[in-house]
Amino acid sequence: MTFSDTLIQSYSAIKTQPVRVLLIILAMSIGIASVTVLTALGESARLYIVNEFEALGTHLVIVLPGRAETTGGHPPIFGETPRDLTLADAQALFRSRNIAAIAPINIGAAPVSTKGLERETTIIGSTASLRRVRHLNMAQGRFLPDTDTNKILSVCVIGQTIKNELFAQQQALGQWLRINDRRFRVIGVLSSEGQSIGVDFDDMVIIPVTAAQTLFNTQSLFRILLEAKSKPAMYKAVDEIKDIIKARHDGEDDVTLITQDSVVKTFDDILMALTLAVTSIASISLAVAGILVMNVMWVSVSQRTSEIGLLKALGATKRQIMYLFLSEAAILSIAGALTGLILGKATLFILQTVYPDFPVYLPTWAVFAALAVALLTALIFGVLPAKQAAEMNPVTALRRK
Amino acid sequence: MHYLDIINLSFRTVISQKLRSILTALGLIIGIAAVIILTSIGRGIHSYVLAEFTQFGTNLIAVFPGKTTTLGLSGATISTVRPLSMADALSLSKLDNILAALPLVQGNARIEAGKKQRRTTVLGVGAAVPEIWKIKVATGRFLPANEQTNPRAFAVLGHKLALELFGDNNPLGQRIRIGSDRFRVLGVMEKKGQMLGFDMDDTIYIPTAKALALFDRESLMEIDLLYKSNMSVKTIEKSIKRLLQLRHGREDFTLITQDQMLKSIDSILNILTLAVAALGSISLLVGSVGILTIMTIAVSERISEIGLLRAVGAEQGTIFKLFLSEALVLSFAGGSIGVLLGLLIVYLISFTLPNLPVQLAWLYIMAAFAISLLIGLAAGVIPAMKAARLHPLDALRSE
Incomplete structure (x- = not known):
């Protein structure tokens, strides 16, 4: 019996039981569809988050004041320390040759107003480098000028939400904006970024860092953002920053450094684990479908006992009988897997049309994995019934009705 | 035919096809057990997180500086032109129905004791910490009350910090x-x-x-208020708002009640449990297709038997009931074994992994069991109808 004979034989055996076949395909396809949909959702979420973090900047290093003794715990988020991280600290970091740009950050909340309209918003104090480090795009005008940081310039750059709320239907550039008790001239409007990892650049006003320090009456910085020249330079920069700050802080190591790739990696790992967990829960259903395949194969073996006896009497080997039943199981599962893939694709397509903002992507490996798993399930669960068929004694098998 | 007879008969049919019945039930068993285990873990995480939040007590209100708060961390917490001051906290504590007020600043600093030192979290707090945060003093006492504005330089150590700095020595004094x-x-x-x-x-x-002096700032990061448990949150919220608006001239603060927070956490975690239950029930769905398949096969295999039954006088309804009850027996067996298996595994988990919070979600367990019976009904109806509709003569004639 050639390979194609085996296939044709099992195909014709399948064709005689259309209802049964449809049900098995249904069971298998539910399993495969849920696994593919969940894998795709998990993978897309992972890619989405990783992209968001990568869009934050390139070779980004964040310096926060304060350091906790236990590693691996929360970094000191609030960053209140007895010894401030100052502008002078930030400028001193230029001594490291691995750093391409430095953006000191000051953050706070203050009411901003213009012509009777007021809104409380987040104020960021920084320098011209922030645009480069954080990859900000301008919709109109220009970003903070690249001047001596110690000079207080009364200019500001506003986000889209601020523009729409305070300067609706009018030109914002060149207008005065009052932040608490000071006036700032609007020199630029950021293009809309949307929410990026909890930071809404649209609802924000960016002013020179020294202006922010006077506004909030503080000399400490909230963070320093750095862009390293290259990836290897980033690791060197981390060590150098530690040394520079330590030397400036009386030999005390009191800052925490976070590199962008460590953050990306953490999230990558977490989401990968999550995807795996969800997928494995869904694949329990594949095991259930496998049991069903086994059950039906068993029924089919017992129903076709006399047929098996006849085949054996005509000289079919054990191996041929076994292949016959195995290929029947395989055809059923592959059909189920293909249906499941189509079903999964359709679900994803519907999801994509409903949520166009969230890019859904089905990795190619998931398609092949689904097919492989389905085939494997069929073979594992088909082997026992097929073996039973193969081991039958032709005489007793023929005698049975 | 008597109901008992029907059940007896279908039970015997199920038993006679041992392997087939076991495999069919196994599909259901796995599905039900998966639902029970997953919801137990979901439920466990739910009550674990809620317990974490309620250990501070439930009649708490937190006041934050700044109007807009996203996830509890706004720019105003870092620095603001409209600070929340110590005086604010003091006058809030004098409001009716407010039992205690806790002005809070948080930072990070190096602590030195003799030759030992350690960087740690510094909490600037008032005397009310044991009362509000429900945390007890092990030795010595907590910061003295009535010293809010000009306190003496006293400090109270956390358990681990005391151990790190003083080891076995007595840190008091x-x-x-x-x-x-x-x-x-x-x-x-x-x-x-x-x-x-x-x-x-x-x-x-x-x-x-x-702490404010140490970190050189004027605004508090948060004021925690403990109110009388018999008062409604709404009234308290209103009086806090009125007082602060009077003091600041405008609403430049955010109130978050423990109630609100618990409610939103509760709903998020409920959705989580529901989601894992849904994931688990995919297997249940596949298992039900299994029962349907096997019942279809059973009907087609036993056509002549049906014919015989009809010929000796069984009515259509009896045949229908016979096959339906067979499906029910299968699903009942699968459902109950699944519940038992799920319970067993949940107990095993809580026994071997005491760190993983598991809690039996009885509602989901009962729902899973009910669904398994429903599955039996639904999967049995079509094949049973097909069996009942068979013409006795044709059925007897077929082989």
Whole structure:
């Protein structure tokens, strides 16, 4: 019996039981569809988050004041320390040759107003480098000028939400904006970024860092953002920053450094684990479908006992009988897997049309994995019934009705 | 035919096809057990997180500086032109129905005790910490009350910090240095453990005014208020808002009640449990297709038997009931074994992995069992109808 004979034989055996076949395909396809949909959702979420973090900047290093003794715990988020991280600290970091740009950050909340309209918003104090480090795009005008940081310039750059709320239907550039008790001239409007990892650049006003320090009456910085020249330079920069700050802080190591790739990696790992967990829960259903395949194969073996006896009497080997039943199981599962893939694709397509903002992507490996798993399930669960068929004694098998 | 006879007969049919019945039930068993285990884990996480939040007590209101708060961390917490001051906290504590007010500043500093030192979280707090945060002093006492504006330099150590700095020695009365200021140790807190990733034991408590000076800031980060449990949150909220608006001239603060927070956490976690239950029930769905398949096969195999039954006088309804009850027996067996297996595994988990919070979600367990019976009904109806509709003569004639 050639390979194609085996296939044709099992195909014709399948064709005689259309209802049964449809049900098995249904069971298998539910399993495969849920696994593919969940894998795709998990993978897309992972890619989405990783992209968001990568869009934050390139070779980004964040310096926060304060350091906790236990590693691996929360970094000191609030960053209140007895010894401030100052502008002078930030400028001193230029001594490291691995750093391409430095953006000191000051953050706070203050009411901003213009012509009777007021809104409380987040104020960021920084320098011209922030645009480069954080990859900000301008919709109109220009970003903070690249001047001596110690000079207080009364200019500001506003986000889209601020523009729409305070300067609706009018030109914002060149207008005065009052932040608490000071006036700032609007020199630029950021293009809309949307929410990026909890930071809404649209609802924000960016002013020179020294202006922010006077506004909030503080000399400490909230963070320093750095862009390293290259990836290897980033690791060197981390060590150098530690040394520079330590030397400036009386030999005390009191800052925490976070590199962008460590953050990306953490999230990558977490989401990968999550995807795996969800997928494995869904694949329990594949095991259930496998049991069903086994059950039906068993029924089919017992129903076709006399047929098996006849085949054996005509000289079919054990191996041929076994292949016959195995290929029947395989055809059923592959059909189920293909249906499941189509079903999964359709679900994803519907999801994509409903949520166009969230890019859904089905990795190619998931398609092949689904097919492989389905085939494997069929073979594992088909082997026992097929073996039973193969081991039958032709005489007793023929005698049975 | 008597109901007992029907059940008896279908039970015997199920038993006669042992392997087939076991495999069919196995599909259901796996599905039900998966639902039970997953919802138990979901439920466990739910009550674990809620317990973490309620250990601070439920009649708490937190006041934050700044109007807009996203996830509790707004720019205003870092620095603001409209600070929330110590005086605000003081006058809030004098409101009716407010039992205690806790002005809070948080930071990070190096603590030195003799030759030992450790960087740790510094909490600038008031005397009300044991009362509001429900955390007890192990030795010594907590910061003295009535010293809000001009406090003496006392400090209370967290359990772990005391151990790291003083080892087996008695820390009470010892001098320590925080940043550049000197403090005297007044007490040590009892062990509290991690609270949502934040180590409560690796902290030091100092008076708020001292912390403000240490960190050189004027605004508090948060004021926690404890109110009388018999009062409604709404009234309290209103009186807090009125007072602060009078003091500040405008609403430049945000109130978050423990109630609100618990409610939103509760709903998020409920959705989580529902989601894992849904994931688990995919297997249940596949298992039900299994029962349907097997029942279809059973009907087609036993056509002549049906014919015989009809010929000796069984009515259509009897045949229908016979096959339906067979499906029910299968699904009942699968459902109950699945529930037992799920319970067993949940107990095993809680026994072997005591750190993983599991809690039986009885509602989901009962729902799973009910669904397994429903599956039996639904999967049995079509094949049973097909069996009942068979013409006795044709059925008898077929082989």
